[in-house]
Structures are given as structure tokens and as C-alpha cells.
Amino acid sequence: MSPIQGPFRRRGVFSFLGGSFIGNTGTEISGIALPLVAITLLEASNAWVATIEAVAAIVMLVVALPIGLLVDRTNRRRLLVGSYLVGALFASLIPLLWITGHLTIAWVLLVAVGLQVFDSLADVTTDTVVPALVPDAEMDKVNGAYASSRSVAEVGGAGIGGGLISVFGLFAGLIANTVAFIMSAALMLRLPKATLDPTTSEVLPTAPKIRPSRSKRIAHGVSEFLGGFSVYRANRRLGLILVSSVTSNVFSTMAGAVEFLFLVRVLEVPAWGVGVVVSFTAVGGILGGFINAPLVKFFGPVRIMVITQLVINLPILLLPFAFPGFGLAFYIAGWFFYSMSSVVYASAVITYRQRVVPKELLGRVGATSRWINSLAVGGSAVLTAAALTTVEIWPVVLASSVGIYVSGFWLLNRHFLRPDEVSTRGDGGTYRTEALE
Numbered sequence: 001m002s003p004i005q006g007p008f009r010r011r012g013v014f015s016f017l018g019g020s021f022i023g024n025t026g027t028e029i030s031g032i033a034l035p036l037v038a039i040t041l042l043e044a045s046n047a048w049v050a051t052i053e054a055v056a057a058i059v060m061l062v063v064a065l066p067i068g069l070l071v072d073r074t075n076r077r078r079l080l081v082g083s084y085l086v087g088a089l090f091a092s093l094i095p096l097l098w099i100t101g102h103l104t105i106a107w108v109l110l111v112a113v114g115l116q117v118f119d120s121l122a123d124v125t126t127d128t129v130v131p132a133l134v135p136d137a138e139m140d141k142v143n144g145a146y147a148s149s150r151s152v153a154e155v156g157g158a159g160i161g162g163g164l165i166s167v168f169g170l171f172a173g174l175i176a177n178t179v180a181f182i183m184s185a186a187l188m189l190r191l192p193k194a195t196l197d198p199t200t201s202e203v204l205p206t207a208p209k210i211r212p213s214r215s216k217r218i219a220h221g222v223s224e225f226l227g228g229f230s231v232y233r234a235n236r237r238l239g240l241i242l243v244s245s246v247t248s249n250v251f252s253t254m255a256g257a258v259e260f261l262f263l264v265r266v267l268e269v270p271a272w273g274v275g276v277v278v279s280f281t282a283v284g285g286i287l288g289g290f291i292n293a294p295l296v297k298f299f300g301p302v303r304i305m306v307i308t309q310l311v312i313n314l315p316i317l318l319l320p321f322a323f324p325g326f327g328l329a330f331y332i333a334g335w336f337f338y339s340m341s342s343v344v345y346a347s348a349v350i351t352y353r354q355r356v357v358p359k360e361l362l363g364r365v366g367a368t369s370r371w372i373n374s375l376a377v378g379g380s381a382v383l384t385a386a387a388l389t390t391v392e393i394w395p396v397v398l399a400s401s402v403g404i405y406v407s408g409f410w411l412l413n414r415h416f417l418r419p420d421e422v423s424t425r426g427d428g429g430t431y432r433t434e435a436l437e
Contacts, residue, residue, distance in 0.1 A: 015190035238356070
């Protein structure tokens with residue numbers, strides 16, 4: 001037996017992390033390439049470009065809940081491999097259509113929709129995989145590594161995409177996206193198939209001899225479809241986590257809407273420096289992945305959520321105090337620690353959800369969270385755009401930084417401050433009797 005043990009030596013863990021990282025990198029590359037195709041090659045109007053940018057939120061509202069049910073009914077390895085292969089097909093369409101002279105803005109929009117649908121499918125499926133690969137005690141480390149790799153992909157993907165496009169041309173980014181998705185699919189094929197089968201026998205009862213009435217079948221179908229909402233209503237902790245996350249995302253969307261405006265017009269950062277500032281603050285997320293497991297071990301898997309939101313995230317309140325010159329340090333520190341806390345918090349939330357939610361409901365619970373957050377984030381973006389017509393940039397920065405921090409106050413109650421009661425089964429299983437309080 002090798003003296004080096006731990007979750008990263010278990011079958012499928014490296015394939016999962018590597019495939020996810022490469023796939024997330026490809027997604028970031030296409031996020032840069034598609035708008036540039038519309039702007040530079042097709043000379044699309046501002047309205048069309050804005051529509052392409054808005055696809056993510058719109059698609060998530062439409063497909064998130066059906067995706068959750070699909071994930072709970074289908075082998076997860078098959079879904080991951082299929083979503084990346086179909087994503088590769090969509091990404092390759094743009095260069096092919098341009099070569100054949102058939103590329104139009106409608107095709108670009110269709111590709112954006114297709115990529116977002118299968119990216120959403122991969123995301124929801126990813127959140128259900130870790131419990132099948134490692135025992136309960138090792139989930140924090142794997143989820144932390146995944147969150148950290150995602151931060152690296154978000155930073156590196158944009159840089160890789162921009163570099164490829166500037167050196168090799170506009171389609172190089174989409175070709176790289178296609179190759180990345182194919183590589184991800186190949187790595188996901190190495191996941192153990194049997195452990196990623198859905199537990200449909202626990203969800204679907206044996207068919208009765210007497211066929212139920214149509215109304216009962218409809219009611220059962222609706223109940224299955226909305227199963228994620230039922231879990232959030234039944235579990236007080238999960239409900240409060242969702243409210244806290246939605247609140248934070250609403251105000252972080254507000255902050256993101258004025259980020260470049262604040263940097264350029266208020267803090268007087270030159271164009272070349274904007275990318276440097278954003279990349280540096282994102283390093284906090286990478287660091288968060290490395291410190292996640294020790295922090296969870298010290299504070300506990302539930303109380304760490306409070307620590308991240310109200311202690312590590314405290315510097316977010318520095319944003320409105322930033323000023324040109326040395327005052328830029330306040331802005332950088334605020335977003336650096338926000339990125340760090342977000343990764344630790346997200347890892348803790350996903351791990352907790354994997355522990356307390358029955359395996360056959362994980363897909364729907366994750367999809368429900370994404371659906372609600374997409375709805376809230378979309379509303380926040382619209383309201384922020386409307387507010388900027390009458391309000392200056394600084395008040396928006398002030399409101400968003402305070403709102404992000406205050407979102408952690410939802411966790412200041414006995415469900416998070418009392419001693420943790422997330423017990424583990426002797427076999428390292430993922431189902432917890434503590435789940436539905």
C-alpha cells in the first residue's frame with residue numbers, strides 16, 4: 001500500500017477534477033469568443049450582443065428544474081460525458097458555418113443557448129458526483145479542490161481565450177473550446193460507472209396493479225419535478241443557506257455591474273490595469289480552495305459558513321473607501337477576501353448539501369438553488385441598470401458592499417452557532433438522518 005493516502009488517490013477523483021477544470025476553462029474561453037464573433041465578424045447591434053450576454057440567466061430559468069430531475073434519473077457519468085461532447089459540437093459549429101458562408105447572428109445565439117444548456121447540465125451533475133467517489137470525511141478536501149480549480153479556470157480561461165484570439169485569430173478560441181470539451185469528456189469516461197447510477201428504486205414506487213387516476217399521476221409528477229423545493233422547506237439550515245446565498249448574489253451582481261465603471265471612472269485605473277486588478281483579486285479564490293479543509297476541520301462543517309460570511313468577508317466593506325492611487329488597495333483587498341470567502345463558503349455549502357440530502361434528490365436540490373439564484377440575479381441586474389440612470393456609481397458600490405456583508409446575518413442563529421450535528425455513517429455513506437429537521 002502506498003504511504004500516500006487520501007481522497008486524491010481514489011479512483012475517479014483526479015479524472016473528475018481534471019475534467020471539470022478543463023471543461024470550466026473551455027466555458028470561459030467561449031464566453032469571450034462568442035460576443036467577439038458577433039461584434040467583429042457579424043457587426044451585430046448592441047441589442048443582439050446584450051441578448052447573447054443575457055442567455056445564461058434566461059436559459060437557467062427555463063432548464064434548471066428539468067435538468068435537476070434528469071440528473072436524479074440518469075447515470076451521472078453518462079450525463080457528464082454527453083454534455084461535454086454535445087458542447088464540443090456546438091462550439092465547433094461557428095467556425096464551420098463561417099467557412100461555408102452560413103454564419104448569421106441567429107446561429108451565434110443558438111450556439112450560445114446550446115452551450116449554456118449543456119454547461120448547466122454539467123454543473124448540476126458535478127455537484128452530485130463527489131459523494132459517490134469519496135467517503136464523507138474526505139468530501140471537504142475534494143470539494144475545496146474543485147472550488148479552487150474553478151477559480152483558476154475563471155481567471156485562466158479568460159486569459160487563454162484572449163491570448164489565443166489575439167495570436168491565432170478569432171476562431172482559435174472556439175477551436176480550443178471544442179478541444180477542451182472533448183478532453184473533459186474523455187476524462188469523465190474514467191469515472192466509475194456503477195457508483196454514479198441513480199437510485200431510482202428509492203424514488204419511484206413499484207407500479208401499482210390499478211392505474212392511478214390522471215389527477216394523481218399529475219400530482220405525483222409535479223411533486224417529483226419540484227422535489228428540490230420540498231427539501232428546502234423541510235430543512236431549516238438549507239433554507240437559511242439559500243436565503244443567505246441569494247442575498248449575497250443579488251448584491252454581488254449589483255457590484256459587478258459597476259465594477260469596471262468604478263475602476264475606470266472613479267479609481268482612474270488605466271485599461272491595461274483593470275485586467276491586472278481583476279486577476280489579482282481572483283487569486284483569493286484560489287487560496288480559498290487550499291485553506292478550505294483546515295478551516296472546516298477547525299471550525300466545523302456548519303460554523304465555517306458563518307466564519308466565511310462575517311469574518312473572512314469583512315474586508316468587503318472597504319470597497320466604498322477606495323480612492324485613486326494608493327486607495328486602490330482597499331478595493332483589491334475587499335474583492336480578494338470576498339473571493340476567498342466565496343470559495344470556502346461554496347465548498348462548505350455543497351459538502352453540507354451532499355451530506356444531508358438523499359442521493360436521489362441531490363440533482364433537484366442543486367438545480368432549485370441555481371434556478372432561484374438566477375431569478376434573483378437577473379432581477380438585480382435589471383434594477384441596477386435602472387438605478388444607474390439616476391444614481392451615481394459610488395452609492396451603488398456602498399449599497400452592494402454592505403448588502404454582501406449583511407447577507408451573512410441570516411446565519412446568526414442556533415442552526416449554525418450550536419455544536420455541529422452532522423453525523424457520519426460508519427461506512428462513509430452520504431445520507432444523514434439529521435437532514436430534515
